[in-house]
Amino acid sequence: MRRLISLLLLLIVALGIFLCFSGASFGAEGASRAGKLTEDKVNFGRRYASRGLEENKAGNIVASVVVNYRGFDTLGEVTVLFIAAVGLAAILHARREEATPSKAEPASLIVFTGCRFLFPLILLLGAYIFIHGHLTPGGGFQGGAVVASGFLLIYLGCRGRGLRSAGVAVAESLSGLAFLAVALVGLAVGGSFLLNFLPKGSAFALFSGGVIPLIYVAIGFKVGSELGGIIDNLSGEAR
Amino acid sequence: MSFLSSYIHYIGCFSLILIGLYVVLVKPNLIKVIIGINLMGTGVNLFLVTVGYIHAGTAPIFSEAAQQPEGMVDPVPQALVLTAIVIGVAVLALALSLAIRVYDHYGTLDLRKIKALRW
């Protein structure tokens, strides 16, 4: 019965969505075929694609959009992740107090050594990704996630070791504050929040794009420490 | 170009969304519900990316100054999807932690039995 009703309702929704696409052109593809992709407005990001390079001197247009044009979203996004990390720790707080520490079996030598070997390499890769975020695919979030996966390896391979929660907290705070500080300096200098106030350099160089790499590094640290914190909390009872 | 080939992406991502919704609607297991939510989230992310896709487009990344922006896909949905993914991760993390706590308290993940609060 329940399945039937669900299917029926979803059918109606599907029908509605289907009929959506039958009308006028939809999406960037539709607009391009209708010849309506213009540059004077945002219009499916045309403007960013054509002018982003000269405006921000960052080869990766997505990075330009993420950090500069829609940087305010990114601030919110970082906040959401922060909330998840904090909220998760809060919810599991009582559990950590209740839990009796159980002795986990140590990992085998191969895993142990492999993890220790890979850990610095992974950190390096992560750092590379977020430092070059404005030039190549990737950026702060991706790099941060890679860094966090390094910590995950540590939890897997080297039981009993892990992040120091105070260190994580400080890294989280400081990187978040750094992001905000850069944004606020823009407000103070140029009257606009998140303004790209630094000299932009020449495109495709490492030191280009103005504040974009700075913010991406901050995001990288923040995401790395937050995801690390989440992993730490979720695996809390294993230790 | 036939209808199917021009809308195949949309059909795919909306199927994913509807499957996710169906899972949430009919499965009583909390973990499965979370999986359903994530399926739906993935579908939505795919949908966003598809919106900005141009047939045979390239990534909106310049690696040399001579590159022309014409064939590039829309960078905005990619930025949006980045945000949406992160939000999805946040929700997933919270949901899993809640599931852990729910299991601690009720000893089950069957949502039909977790009904201390009702009426």
Add this chain to the structure above:
Amino acid sequence: MSPQAILITAFAGAGLVFLAGKVHSHLRDFLAVLSSLALVGLIAWSHGQYGPDNEIVYVPDFLGMELALRLNPLAWFFAIYIAIINAASVVFSLSYMKGKEKLGFYYSMMLLVNAGMLGIVLSGDFLSFYIFWEIMSWSTYLLISYRRGPALHAGMKYIIMSLVGSCAMLVGILSLYAQFGTLQIAELGEAIAGSSSGYVLFILMAMGIAFGVKFAILPLHTWMPDAHSEAVSPFSAVLSGVLVRMGMYGFLLVMYSIVGLKTILNLGAGFFNFHYILSWLGAITIVIPTFIALLQNDAKKLLAWHGIGQGGYMILGMAFGTSLGVAGGIFHTINHGSYIALLFLVVGAVEYRTGGVRDLNRLGGLIQRMPVAFFGCLVGIMGLIGMPLTNGFVSKWFIYKTLITEGHPFLAFMAFVGTWGTILSVYKLLHNMFLGQLPEKYKEVRKAPISMQIPILFFCFVIFLFGVLPGIPLRAIQGIQDTMGFAPLQLTMWGLASGAGALNMLNICFAIVIAFAVVLLLMRLGAKPRRVPQEDSYAAGSSVPAGKYHHSVEFYNPLYQMISPYLKDRVDQFYYWAADKAQGVFELTRRIYTGYAGTYVLYIISFLALLIFLQLAWEIW
């Protein structure tokens, strides 16, 4: 004295008394009495100071509307009436309430109710009217609940009906605003003149529900018996004496100050004429509650039902829109206030001395112990019945006269029937409390304390004063009628000079004095009366041991068995039934929230599907 000053005194009094209650009990009592007496003084002093000087805008911009106060004859008349009865009740409370808890709350609420009522009559616009009306409603609710126990139930019943009324009134008021763009009472009168009769009827209906609930017109009366009997006695006096009559004020204001005489008389056609229906409602309100009162054994319930019944007379008088009738209606309002308050205070005094007994089957013979209370009760029931020399006679005279000259013998007959019921039932009240055998346990009952005697005697005085010199209040009533455009009555100090309802209380007074003298003479001349022990007559000579006497219980039992099947309060039963069913529906509604998250998601998706379906089917956008 400006109306603003009166209101500030009233509200400040309520606040100060509450604060004083935290400091010292004597200070609190003193302040309560002082402020209620001060209000009487202030209002009395402001007599005659009508006109534009006393129209004050006290809030220039309440959401774009002006809130104004004004003083005119109608307002003054009701204000002094409210203030006096309230002051008497406060004085009465001094000993009645002694030793009870939360007295600071009690006194401040008494004063707040008073302030709310004064605000109602002094408002110059309907918004302030509504605001003060609501303040009065909720403070009354708190006061009714004050006694706890069953009073809580009575309070809930009151406030729910009252809220229904308020909602109706709010709709009425704001529809006036939407139509005419003003709520000033003075301006509305002119504005409404040209509107259609259907609209006027709508306004009268909406307002009428609110006023009818307060006024306890059948079928909106069911809160009243419970509330009156469960409230503390001094407050019952206020409740029945003035608060209920705010409905009367409202009717007068809307029907005659705003809608106007001419329109009222032409609303509807034939039998379905507005004032005709209203008068029939009034007649029914007289007869049925009066006979229900007959069956009550709780002294305060009995009086409460009379309070409903007497309201019918006021409606009857007012409905016809003749000078005589409206004067009778208004006069009956204050008369009723005086004697019903008196009777509630008497019952309160008895209750106070006997330790809270008000069951008529358990009292009796208190005349020896509480003579002043007996006298008060006697005068009160004389007024209630409408015996000559009391004020009730004059106002009922006016009303009967109106009914007969307007050609409504049936209505007049119903009013008479009501009076018979009244006589029967108040005799039961008097007899079962004061006459007959004094039960053993009340041998030691003392007479009422002085702070109770003063208000009782004061009301007795008022009843006789207005009964013999009806010209005093009627002058003031004439002033009200002038503002409403009624033809003036030819008044003298003693009554009506000429016309259909000529009445001279002086003559009647003389006639009665002479009659008394004759009876007295005959009795003096005849056999010497002799005191006999009660056992003589009672036991027909044989000796019955003390303590085995049958006191008068189950008064009117045969009559009761005869008429009670017809007099069930079916309206009340209907309301209870409806409330019960509604609660069942509420319980079922709650089941929507099943607690299963999947169902909630199902709701979300069905909402989405519904929206899409609506668009597919009807193209709502």
Add this chain to the structure above:
Amino acid sequence: MVSPILLIAVPLGLAFAIPVLGLASKRVPRYVPVIAMLFNLVVSVSLLPHALKAPIVVRTAGWAPPYSIHLVAGPLGVLLSSLIALIGLLVAVYGIDYIREGAKVKYQILYILMLVGATGVVLTGDIFNLFVFFEVLCISSYALVAYRGDSTGVEAGAKYLIQGAIGSGLVLIGIGLVYGTFGTLTMADIAANVSSVGSFRLFVSLAFLITGFGVEAAIFPLNGWLPDAHSSAPSSISAILSGIAIKAGLYAIARVVYTVYGASSILPFLAVLGIVTLLIGEMCAFGQEDIKRLLAFSSIGQMGLILFALALASATGISGAVFLIVSHGLAKALLFLASGYMIYRTGSRDISSLNGIGKRMPIMSLCFTVGAFSLIGLPPFVGFASKFTIVRAVLGTGSTFFITLLAIGLIGTVIEGAYFLRIVQGFYFKPAPEDSPEQTEGKVPFSALVPVGLLAVLILTIGLFPGIVGRVLGPAADDLLDRTAYVQHVMGD
């Protein structure tokens, strides 16, 4: 003039800084929300006069709209952000001593972030940014509902999260459809182009957005989470959820329907929905035994009334709705805060166990009474002024349809009166239960008395002088109604 963006940036910075501050001192973090909200209150109020003249459009990253995200601090937005800051400040003060268990520092972080989310929702001018702040608000409230880790809290949090996640997924689909149609995310830009596109797709996207935001706004069939979450959260959080969070959802709906789509023909549907929500909420609240659950259901009812007033599409109607948002926010916050310590005192959430509490906690119960009277709409409290405005607006429309709906809705008000007055009666006139334990932890500290008392005073003061808020209401309503002016302000000439 201070930049409105600081309303978001400064509290956010303070929240980010809390973990570091927490390392320095254990006591400092609990005062940070107070500072943050105090700052927001001062800035919001100082922005009000400017916003009344013309909406302040703040660009980020130096690009004019629509090229980047921008904030639009119009009269409505600044009024709501002031309300958020005011209630947030009072609840933050309350929270100093109220929060005694669980992860206290994390509570304070999440608390600030939730309010940042709400502030962002009311200020932003970009539809995707609206979604992001919406998520900030929602996700922090999921966490806060469950932060104590007790069974009811976790259960409510899980259910809330499931429904909220579905809702935000739907919002995202809606945004995708909008973006696919217009190629822009700036609300003003969409509004300028909305008439040029075929209607069915627009309607579907609107349906997704309404449904998604409606989950947070507690419209009738979408509010299954609300009674659970509001009753299981700590009282301070319930106060924010009821007082602010659901209003943010409703604001989002109103903004989308009015400003972005200008979809006036679905308003009758929303009006019916509002009245249904009102009735269902009040009917469910009537039989509740749990005081917080009762308050939660009453919130549903009030949200229905607000939605109904919003759907009137007249300036008075929307002023009434905004006024009710303000008055309900104040009153419901007061009720939840007061009941918080009553529950501590009696150790139970049963209404019957609160009988006779008027004697033991006189100030708290007096304030509760004030809040309850205000909610019912009794003068001279602020609830009256707002309900009065709504009724006036309905009768001002003169349409039989709306007047009939109003008449039905007023029944809801009577039901509401019945159950609230029953509670008040219990407080003062019913004897305390025999076996009521005297919990020593129930001693009301100064930090709780101040906010509760202040809220009561505010309710009375604004009720007596509604002009304090009244001056802003008209411009706020225009802000929502006047699309062309909005587009002009944001997009430039």
